[in-house]
Amino acid sequence: MSFAWAKPYEPKTGLGRWFDERLPLPRLVYGAIGGGYPVPRNLNYWWNFGVAAGIFLTVQIVTGIVLAMHYYASADGAFNSIEHIMRDVNAGWWLRYAHMNGASFFFIVVYVHIFRGLFYGSYKAPRELVWMLGLVIYLLMMATAFMGYVLPWGQMSYWGAQVITGFFSAFPVVGEPIRVWLLGGYAPDQAALTRFFSLHYLLPFVIAAVTVLHIWALHIPGSNNPTGVDVKTEKDTLPFHPFYTAKDGWFAGALLFAYCVLTFFAPNYLGHPDNYIPANPLATPAHIVPEWYFWPFYAILRSFTVDVIIPAKLWGVTAMFGSILLLFFLPWLDKSPVRSGSYRPVFKRFFGLLILDVLVLGYVGGAPITPLNIALGQLATAYYFAHFLIILPLVSKFETPLPLPSSISESVLHGEKAEAAPIGQTKPAN
Amino acid sequence: MVSQVGEDHSLRRRDFINIAAVSFAGVGAAAVVLPLVSQMSPSADVLALASTEVDISKIAPGQAIKTVWRKQPVFVRNLTPQEIAAANAVDVSTLRDPQTLAERTKPGKMNWLITMGVCTHLGCIPLGTGEGENRGPFGGYFCPCHGSAYDTAARIRQGPAPLNLQVPEYAFTSDTVVTIG
Known part of the structure; x- marks a missing residue:
């Protein structure tokens, strides 16, 4: 699809030819994830996380469909149906823990995937739409995860629903009516639970559809690579199958191993014990936090404590949504023509700071509210926005990048020559 | 199958790894399918x-x-x-x-x-x-x-x-x- 030397699909059997002439589905698969899709030969392990995200989307859809066979979205019965799944349904405990921790792993791999794109400039031309579709997937994931967390109808579910729909009440005039419309009532209740279940079941399939677009858009220019240098000749690429199916397969095995360790030995480690208390509309838990993957955004939300022109509440909500929405403009904020952070010494340092900053935001978002944590969160929030809105444009303007390799294969061969050098000699003899 | 066998009619190391890896994944898949099927059987309360x-x-x-x-x-x-x-x-x-x-x-x-x-x-x-x-x-x-x-x-x-x-x-x-x- 992407390069002139991509091998066309050749059916090996008569039946294969018969089928291909009528419905070229095997041809599509061959060209997308088979021997007909040439991929840069120098991809490192950070490039495994896209396929890994697809695997966890599948895990979530499969376990979710099965759980929906036993769950009932009733304000009176939802909590009990979860306990029924845990105690009575055959392998129900495993299915639920697999779904809970599958959500966490989905976010882990997607965060790595996003930061890989940020470091290697995968959002830059000609892959802007790949990046933006990825952000759409991420937003859909957040909505799906939030509504899924409401379904068990425990204390954290209930108060999470209350707080998150409360975001909308920050907007003047229309905010409160919108909140009431979203909930179908004045507080989370049956109407909210039923519609959250309906949408929680729907959105993963929307994610799958947008993923198809994401991959389609990716396969036009083909994958980026650790040098960020464009593919020039056939020597720069390898066919996806068997080279990257094998590498992705091995990596998926390693990742699923870690997932199993968590699911079987610490299934509630990433959860919150308060969600094993049935929802009580008259008592809020003392320390209310979202799931870990929302902590950085929760920290941004809580960082705004003073009314400046508009109320603090509206600042917080705007900043929280803005922190993701500004990523849509990233391809135009970072104007450096060099994609890979490996060749951008100044960018590389600020990228490290950004990771540290997001980790600090994550810590603050999960920690109790103290004056120190609020100050820390405010500092980290300010840096987050400064990074994208001030630092990146300036760096891309003033930075002198390192010389780029003239091609992917040259960068690879250079490494092999260095390896071949005799011990104690860093440069090849010739 | 000729290409799978070396000149001395021994299985190549790569073939062994390939078969072992795919079999291992197959066993894993079967182990996952089992509970996915059995969850539909009558539960303990039924x-x-x-x-x-x-x-x-x-x-x-x-x-x-x-x-x-x-x-x-x-x-x-x-x-x-x-x-x-x-x-x-x-x-x-x-x-x-x-x-x-x-x-x-x-x-x-x-x-x-x-x-x-x-x-x-x-x-x-x-x-x-x-x-x-x-x-x-x-x-x-x-x-x-x-x-x-x-x-x-x-x-x-x-x-x-x-x-x-x-x-x-x-x-x-x-x-x-x-x-x-």
């Missing part, structure tokens, strides 16, 4: 409904009641001597599903006919337990869905059903209490 006790002391001869076992209707009928005689008068070899009344009841309790209330055709509940309900041409039960008629031993006599009404596993725990299941 299985916990597997037995039920019925008090039969208030059922007069000629009367029948409907009770529930595993969410399915069970017919408990106290046969009259005439109904027992009618059931025993039939030549068993002429029946579609040959069984005597004695085989379908407990020894010494031949008047207590306990069967599932589920037509063996397609699962409707036959009529004949309630007062004034159509009991069909053979005086037992009559299924309104497709016209299967059962006699006073709840044996299939006419219509599309292939088998007699099923006799569930049960025992008399006393003269007046029956435990089904």
Whole structure:
């Protein structure tokens, strides 16, 4: 699809030819994830996380469909149906823990995937739409995860629903009516639970559809690579199958191993014990936090404590949504023509700071509210926005990048020559 | 397969790794499919409904009641001597599903006919337990869905059903209490 030397699909059997002439589905698969899709030969392990995200989307859809066979979205019965799944349904405990921790792993791999794109400039031309579709997937994931967390109808579910729909009440005039419309009532209740279940079941399939677009858009220019240098000749690429199916397969095995360790030995480690208390509309838990993957955004939300022109509440909500929405403009904020952070010494340092900053935001978002944590969160929030809105444009303007390799294969061969050098000699003899 | 085998007809190391890796993934996939399939089987709380006790002391001869076992209707009928005689008068070899009344009841309790209330055709509940309900041409039960008629031993006599009404596993725990299941 992407390069002139991509091998066309050749059916090996008569039946294969018969089928291909009528419905070229095997041809599509061959060209997308088979021997007909040439991929840069120098991809490192950070490039495994896209396929890994697809695997966890599948895990979530499969376990979710099965759980929906036993769950009932009733304000009176939802909590009990979860306990029924845990105690009575055959392998129900495993299915639920697999779904809970599958959500966490989905976010882990997607965060790595996003930061890989940020470091290697995968959002830059000609892959802007790949990046933006990825952000759409991420937003859909957040909505799906939030509504899924409401379904068990425990204390954290209930108060999470209350707080998150409360975001909308920050907007003047229309905010409160919108909140009431979203909930179908004045507080989370049956109407909210039923519609959250309906949408929680729907959105993963929307994610799958947008993923198809994401991959389609990716396969036009083909994958980026650790040098960020464009593919020039056939020597720069390898066919996806068997080279990257094998590498992705091995990596998926390693990742699923870690997932199993968590699911079987610490299934509630990433959860919150308060969600094993049935929802009580008259008592809020003392320390209310979202799931870990929302902590950085929760920290941004809580960082705004003073009314400046508009109320603090509206600042917080705007900043929280803005922190993701500004990523849509990233391809135009970072104007450096060099994609890979490996060749951008100044960018590389600020990228490290950004990771540290997001980790600090994550810590603050999960920690109790103290004056120190609020100050820390405010500092980290300010840096987050400064990074994208001030630092990146300036760096891309003033930075002198390192010389780029003239091609992917040259960068690879250079490494092999260095390896071949005799011990104690860093440069090849010739 | 020629390409899979080396010149000395030994399997190449890469082939072994390939087969081992794919087999390992296959075993893993099978291990995952197993619980995904078994979750659809009856859960522990459904299985916990597997037995039920019925008090039969208030059922007069000629009367029948409907009770529930595993969410399915069970017919408990106290046969009259005439109904027992009618059931025993039939030549068993002429029946579609040959069984005597004695085989379908407990020894010494031949008047207590306990069967599932589920037509063996397609699962409707036959009529004949309630007062004034159509009991069909053979005086037992009559299924309104497709016209299967059962006699006073709840044996299939006419219509599309292939088998007699099923006799569930049960025992008399006393003269007046029956435990089904």
